[in-house]
Amino acid sequence: MNERSDGLLMVLIGVVVLLLILWRFNRWIISPSSSHLPGVPINERIQDHPAIDLIEQEGYEVIGGKVKITMAFDTDEHQLHSRLFIDYVASDGNGELYLVKLSRDRLPVDFTGSGIRDRLMPFMLLYPECAGLLYIDLNENAVRRVNMEWSDEEWILNDE
Secondary structure: OHHHHHHHHHHHHHHHHHHHHHHHHHHHHHOOOOOOOOOOOOOOOOOOOHHHHHHHHOOOEEEEOOEEEEEEEEOOOOEEEEEEEEOEEEEOOOOOEEEEEEOOOOOOOOOOHHHHHHHOHHHHHHOOOOOEEEEEEOOOOEEEEEOOOOOOOOOOOOOO
């Protein structure tokens, strides 16, 4: 009887250890990737620009200047390089951070779902800890706040 209870205890300990390993593995898979860039970049040098006054009129405080994010992509043939620019980083009264993009005449943003996805979503994906993005349209003298939410719906496409 004693040997049977020892074996049962060993099986129970093995099950508990296996459950702990599976739980840690699941947390590791679900947790945000450490491959994201470390935190929101804050450039202490803030160049004066008319957009700063517009941002401050809307109740935000500019806390960081222009930041260049360099990227490299490996393809089958060779490595490609690109970059993204964040014009400013701003904070609201609650301490939430917002990335700031200024309008460009050469690259206007079409304010449709696909237009925002194509032009602004990469910034929000790089820094998910931000509360959103402020798009400053200097021609219209307007500040547009863009937040991104994920839909829980899953769409299945049939190729019939």
